[in-house]
Amino acid sequence: MKDSPNQPPNESPWPHRLAVALAAAIFPLIWVGGLVTTYDAGMAVPDWPTTYGYNMFLYPWQTWLFGPWDLFIEHGHRLFAALVGLLTIALSVALYRSEKRPWVRHLGLAAVALVIFQGVLGGMRVRLDARVLAQIHGCVGPAFFALAAALAVFTSRRWRAAEPGSGVVDRRVFRLALVTTLLAYAQLVLGSQVRHVSLEADATVFRAAVFLHLFGAALVAFHALLLAARAGSRRSGDAWVVAPVQFLAALVLAQVALGCGAWVVNYGWPAWLADYPWAAAYVVARQSAVQAVVTTGHVAIGSLILATSLTVALRSWRLSARPFRGASLSTLTWEAAR
Numbered sequence: 001m002k003d004s005p006n007q008p009p010n011e012s013p014w015p016h017r018l019a020v021a022l023a024a025a026i027f028p029l030i031w032v033g034g035l036v037t038t039y040d041a042g043m044a045v046p047d048w049p050t051t052y053g054y055n056m057f058l059y060p061w062q063t064w065l066f067g068p069w070d071l072f073i074e075h076g077h078r079l080f081a082a083l084v085g086l087l088t089i090a091l092s093v094a095l096y097r098s099e100k101r102p103w104v105r106h107l108g109l110a111a112v113a114l115v116i117f118q119g120v121l122g123g124m125r126v127r128l129d130a131r132v133l134a135q136i137h138g139c140v141g142p143a144f145f146a147l148a149a150a151l152a153v154f155t156s157r158r159w160r161a162a163e164p165g166s167g168v169v170d171r172r173v174f175r176l177a178l179v180t181t182l183l184a185y186a187q188l189v190l191g192s193q194v195r196h197v198s199l200e201a202d203a204t205v206f207r208a209a210v211f212l213h214l215f216g217a218a219l220v221a222f223h224a225l226l227l228a229a230r231a232g233s234r235r236s237g238d239a240w241v242v243a244p245v246q247f248l249a250a251l252v253l254a255q256v257a258l259g260c261g262a263w264v265v266n267y268g269w270p271a272w273l274a275d276y277p278w279a280a281a282y283v284v285a286r287q288s289a290v291q292a293v294v295t296t297g298h299v300a301i302g303s304l305i306l307a308t309s310l311t312v313a314l315r316s317w318r319l320s321a322r323p324f325r326g327a328s329l330s331t332l333t334w335e336a337a338r
Contacts, residue, residue: 012098015307016155018091020113023137023307025084030141030303032077034296037195039287041070042134048123051075056082081119088115091151106156111151114144128191135196142188142303146181149307153314158240162318169231169319174244176227177313180248186304187216191302217259220305224252227312241315246309251301258298265291 036042045051056078064075088111094110118140122203125133153159164167194210209219231245265288269279285291 011100011190012094014094015091015099015104016152016157018087018094019148019152021090021157022084022087023145025080026141026145026148027086027300027304029077029080029084031144031296031300032073032080033138033141034299035073035292036077037134037138037299038292038296039070039073041074042125042317044070044074045078046067048126051078071286078122078129081122084292085115085119088112088148095155099155101154104151107147107151107154111144111147114140114147118144131198133193138192138196138299139189142185142306144183145303146307146310149311150314153311159315159318162240164318169316170233171243171320172317173227173231173241174313174320176223176318177245177309178228180220180223181214181306181309181313182226183220184302184309187220188215188302188306190216191299195299216249217256221252224249224309226306227309231312231316238319241312241319242311243291244308244315248305248312251305253300254303258294258301261294262298265294 047053049056052061056075059075064072092108092112093107095105099108100103115274118137119135120135124130125137190209190213194206194213197206197209228245228249231242264282266284268277268284269282273279
């Protein structure tokens, strides 16, 4: 008996499992990479792809685990990145073996290409000791995380079972989610400008970067709240969409708090609070544990906001009232239903 149009086809569960595992591994990798930047440990290992002349995987574990902290996190970042690369290859192989949709297999290959590109960027950052490559490396990581999240959505049973253009979700939810995703990535790029600003840069450049970052934060928060309000309406009450929207709203609120905290732990309290004793007595402790956790958390949650908003955009697009006509996304939607 044939499967009904709304029935998920009987296919291997491994592509979805590996896509979820990949996304789950990338998030802590972003944390570790953020710690490398926070502690300025990017040059703790001056060679690449070797580690002090050793094969990266054969570097003495005693030296790694019990050596200097900056060496620990930098070498650990490399090992974790290698694990993510292997997971990406495994996902691509699983897609090639069992996935019937060509565009999903192509996305798997794109993920392999992107993870290789990201690894080379990280290596060139070390070989050339170039801060701008560290900034690009920090912007590609969240994009790769978002791609992994998208693959987890595309390989899920719910995606296959959903009827495209069913009208279960208000199309405006998709539009808001798409705009939120674009704004979230632009905000990550602006944040990288603040995080990687050169010590020799003019103060005006830094102030402009901070102002644009604050403006971007306001836009992301505004659209996330609009999205939460729209998705919570009766017409858009599908839990597959509403649950990640609620998670996104909580992430944005946490990110605003972390952003304020990151400013305080890095630059102190604002001047207009200097008259208060508790603000005047505060001293910034460079590379302290609190500074590292708050600043790195702000970076990591920004990436999670991007992946979550893209997940909402894809799920709401799948269930929105009118699929695109004549666009590549339309082709993708209808092809996915086969």
